[in-house]
């Protein structure tokens with residue numbers, strides 16, 4: 282691990298890149314995924330179909346292929362992104378499908394009577410969803426959502442194969458240069474991921490307790 | 497107050513135009529013909545109690561009136577307006593029809609006060625201040641004002657149901673539907689809810705009430721609607737219905753209920 286300390290500027294650079302990728306993609310995925318989940322339970326069939334196709338397609342496609350699409354295919358169609366931007370788009374799309382599933386299962390856990398009461402008070406579908414159903418759905422969705430975000434943090438390593446200099450790309454470069462310290466480098470990089478993921482789990486537990494409410 | 501006393505042809509002797517009117521309503525759940533040729537008019541200020549054995553379609557009838565269930569055929573009018581199938585028109589009419597559920601269905605993540613104010617604020621665009629003032633008055637009236645800042649789960653069943661009634665009233669509905677409002681309650685809490693409902697009836701609220709509380713039906717109903725197997729078999733005054741039910745099904749039903 283000494284080699285990592287020697288190159289700590291580079292390590293810091295890579296670590297913040299990983300963090301940035303995860304944070305921005307996570308935020309976008311949360312928003313997009315929630316919208317998609319809402320579409321999936323909407324009374325409008327075309328929206329429902331669109332959302333189902335979106336989720337099933339992305340959820341069942343390897344992340345590398347999604348990356349490949351945004352890094353190599355879209356430029357050939359005339360949309361060129363910076364590698365980091367392409368990575369964020371790929372990670373957001375992919376993760377949003379899992380967010381949508383987690384939120385949808387949360388929605389399904391809210392008793393039908395809640396939505397019926399909202400409807401009988403004259404709320405629109407959108408009001409019903411945003412005021413009554415989603416706030417309750419998120420409470421149940423927190424544990425699965427945290428799992429999705431932990432997976433996202435680890436999935437950022439795929440960006441390393443697509444010209445983004447994050448932790449995984451750095452570890453590859455480092456192991457080439459410091460071939461005597463492979464184990465130390467890998468352990469150090471793994472530690473970096475742990476530093477991000479373990480608190481996420483902690484936050485999950487904290488949030489769960491904080492928003493827990495008696496039913 | 498108008499009272500239509502006899503005959504399933506509910507238009508009967510009503511003078512004021514009906515507030516709720518069901519015409520030739522048919523409803524199926526798959527093969528089950530759960531509502532058959534339903535004809536019912538409810539005049540302003542009238543209290544109609546719906547009785548019938550389990551599975552006869554009482555809840556479904558209630559739920560079609562604010563379109564929580566769709567109907568296959570026929571027409572439902574609220575205050576003369578045909579109930580639309582969807583969209584803002586439906587939401588607006590729903591807001592005029594209060595509904596109280598057997599399982600209360602208070603919004604679990606909102607306080608008692610918020611439960612009562614949320615629809616007036618979001619649907620009717622009332623100011624928060626006005627909505628809260630009115631909610632407090634309503635909670636006072638149903639006797640749970642001191643619980644305003646608790647979550648529903650912290651209240652007893654009877655208190656929750658009274659909050660649910662206040663929540664509906666906050667929308668100033670033209671008619672209130674009650675689907676077995678006391679069936680989920682412990683016996684000692686039934687009366688507090690029945691009292692609130694009786695008070696509402698006395699103030700002239702138009703009500704359609706599905707209940708097994710025969711005392712309430714006798715005392716408060718203007719008419720009793722007896723349903724069996726998806727049909728309305730009798731529409732009578734409570735005196736007539738309880739003393740001399742016409743159909744065998746109703747006699748049978750009453751003998752079972754009163755045997756308890």
Ligand SMILES: Nc1ncnc2c1ncn2[C@@H]1O[C@H](COP(=O)(O)OP(=O)(O)OP(=O)(O)O)[C@@H](O)[C@H]1O
Nearest residue numbers: 525526528530548549550551552553554555556557
């Ligand atoms: N969503 C549904 N899908 C299929 N069948 C249904 C549905 N809802 C109700 N039913 C059936 O329709 C019939 C009438 O049901 P409904 O709930 O209206 O009866 P009810 O008179 O309210 O009975 P109870 O006194 O038990 O509440 C029953 O046979 C019931 O099983």
Ligand SMILES: [Mg+2]
Nearest residue numbers: 554555556676
């Ligand atoms: Mg019922």
